[in-house]
Amino acid sequence: MDSKVLKHFLKIVQLGSLTAAADDACLTVQALAAQIKKLEQHMGLRLLNRTNKGVSLTPEGQQMLPDIMAMVRSAEQLQRKVDQLRQHAPTTLHIALNSTFSLEINHCIMNFMMDTLHGYRIVFSSSESPENLTKLANGDADMAVVIGCPTHCG
Structure with a gap:
């Protein structure tokens, strides 16, 4: 009705x-x-x-x-x-992890992020550093794990 x-x-x-x-x-x-x-x-x-x-x-x-x-x-x-x-819906954060790291290290990073950012809804992805930089530049990620700095990071 x-x-x-x-x-x-x-x-x-x-x-x-x-x-x-x-x-x-x-x-x-x-x-x-x-x-x-x-x-x-x-x-x-x-x-x-x-x-x-x-x-x-x-x-x-x-x-x-x-x-x-x-x-x-x-x-x-x-x-x-x-x-x-x-x-009051939690803000979604997109975090790009580095696929070069082992699954164990990425799990540690994920647990740390979830504990630290407990007021946010977190979506994780995993790519290599250059792709993570592209995700950041395109707005597809709010944070990224990058190994080294192949270009000027700004």
Whole structure:
């Protein structure tokens, strides 16, 4: 069940008008009416009485209203939580290890980096020094392990 449709339903109830609610939601009356029809079909209940004078809740709609309000509130809380988590998502660091080193040495470097940079999401790759320098230059790596300095490192 789409929380936007439930939100639109609540707006219809609040305004007492399908037209006013459609304007508020930037939808056509037909599109909003189709959403409500689909909602009623999904529930197997008629929720709204439609007349020339406006829209009112059926007895079933009145009984469902508190639950629909609770669902919309929960969906809004969930969206706020998602937004909050997205803002605090750890930054990803791409670290290019040197393939010339043994697996044991690279594991030591990886463990050190993960312990030191515990607030970051770390993605490791492994290449030889010239390719690691290219990764740095292209922005494909944030850090790189380079053996020697065959060119000016800057």
